[in-house]
Amino acid sequence: MPIHRFWRARAVALSVSASAVTAVVVAGVPHVAYGAPLSGTIVITTPSTGKIAADTAKQVLVLTVTGQTLSEALVTGVNLGTDLGCQNIPTYVVTSPTTIAVKTPTGGCPATSVQAGDNIDIVFAGGNTLSKTGGLFLIAPPAIADTAEKPIINENSALLGPADQITRFVANGAQTVRVKAASGYAFDPRAAAGLSVTFGGKAVTELKVYDGTSGAQILPTTSTAPAAGNYLTFKTAAGLSTADAILTITQNGVSKTFSATDTGSSVVAAPTVASLSVTSGKIGASTSTIVTGTGFDKTLGDWTGQTPTWKVNFCGLSGTVTAVNATGTTVTVTTPDVSDDPDGLGTGVFAGACPVTVVDGTNNVTSPISAGSYFNFLKE
Template sequence: MLHQLWRKRAVALGLGAGAATATIVAGLPHVAYADALTGTIAITSPTSGKLAAATAKQVILLTVTGQPLSEAFVTSVDLGSDPACAGLVSYIVTSATTIAVKTPTGGCAATDTTANPNGEPIVINFAGSNTLTKTPSATAKGVFFVAAPSIAATNAVITENSSLLTTPVSRFVTNGGQTVRVSAGASFAFDPRSSASLGVTFGGKAGTEVKVYDGTTNAQIPASTSTAPAAGNYLTFKTATGMSASDSSLTVTQNGVSKTFTSTDTGASIVASPTVTSLSVTSGKTKAQTSTVITGTGFDKTLADYTSGDWLVNFCGKAATVTAVDTTGTKLTVTTPDVADDPTGLGTGKFAGPCPVTVVNNTVPASPVPSPITPGSYFTFLSE
């Protein structure tokens, strides 16, 4: 606002820009016109000096020494050589020595590291067309705009067995331990080389065992490769325990920049697995249809969902009859099924023995989510 007032005052006085600058000396960083100011610009954040290319609202924090900063007299900032990122006014002078600058809609073009091995210049423009420039060097590198990770438009994130299914599955459980496959965008390639520092975060937790594969041959690309992989590849990783069911976002980091993809981008969702901690009755005769109350967490609270098959309670893999549900989602009253002499139950020719009891979220039949087996989730069937 002050700068706008200064410009109006210069016009009202009938002064040229240089004369106006010389007239209003107090507080200006320099009294000359169109001069190269002395001082230095350092990139405070990100410390790598790398921002995602073609990405809006990337913020870079600069620290200036030798020239005081002011909202009144800083007019714009140039980030790199892309004309779209020259004359940026999306900045905030946070102190006399620091300024935060944000990339515009559309972002800035990727840096040609062959032509600019030390990065691109940064220019802070002051009133009177004075400029302070950071010229990149081997010891004081400039800003780098790095191609941000991109993923395929459809079926970008799927479970490891989705290729065997008619419909690809993108549902994962908070328990972790699943293998996830992520397909790169058509013009992007995941890079397994250590210099690229490829990493993945899913559901708020870092993935492990990150591997990259050729999209055509499906052969793994080793981390020791000396050349950048071709576009159209994919990566896999193992999910971690304790992922958030309320945060299905996927973040991929490569070459110092990160890109976060929402569930809308990936089609992926993370669900909490139900758990079984105990049974009120732990044994009964095989054909007696014993009633027992299952206690645990994360159970569906609607009885009709168990009747429809959206949720199941299985004894040795055979569905029990759910007769009552608790509104807290922690208790289910069930009647045991007949599991004797059944390949799905106790097994052919078997009429007694222990059965694991699982509560299953079956809302996506191709990707059911069963409760894990625990010491408290067994029911023992007795001979008649």
């Protein structure tokens, strides 16, 4: 029948194994020497880099031992570094006579301050210790600004007031996202730092780091570490799930995952425009065209009311919607006059091509521009 092991606090074991004690002779009588160093080696097998997050609870290290035999009765604790809060850690499991897994305690262990890394001690009954010199690196995990500071926004809204900055992202992807670091933490673009990001479980592209004071991009070849208070940008991948707005940042060998609650962000399904039934018309005329795509609102009143929540825009000016189908894949719309208008083709411009976009005002998202989403306005 297999033995079931559990993470739990342990009292100091009273029994002492011969492999974990050192005998000395006092007045001809053998006695146990307490606190004696033991021979053997400790290797960090998981993570193999020896890097775990500092100041973080439940970070797991798996250690493999040679030269000593491990058992639940024999081991009484583990020391990680020199901080008093990480001495004789009781949250460990002896998984075999040669392996032990240990979890960092509540509050974690402080960041490593020595170049060679922190030491590890496995404490045996009687206070004897098997030690590893260096090799354990407790590294400050990535940290982002508080939700009140809008830590993650659509980069296009960065210059808007905080109330108007966009924290919704579309499942279609290809949006540029800005992430603000917490005070005292710095994103590092250098290759040695191994900076990487996933959003919604998908790897991002075009990852860049910027100085928070000057706004200048910090290049990977920069020899000095970036200043605290900087931020990063990236482009989202296509096919994001509307149920997954999780952000994961990895730097210097440790990762931190931020939930939607941490970031204040969400992923929504955005409408798409695939084609127009009529792709050109005279600038002064109202031309009817059928917009074909996906994710359109199916209620005509949402497009035609006094304060419509859905729109079809030509160069930023709304057309007049006359019909929608029951499957949310087509909208019939007549073109607006976009001539000589700064929000249309531009002041003094009377012909040209306009991108056609569908705007979901409820979720504050706009369909991406595609090759099939242009209407050509011709001179009279």
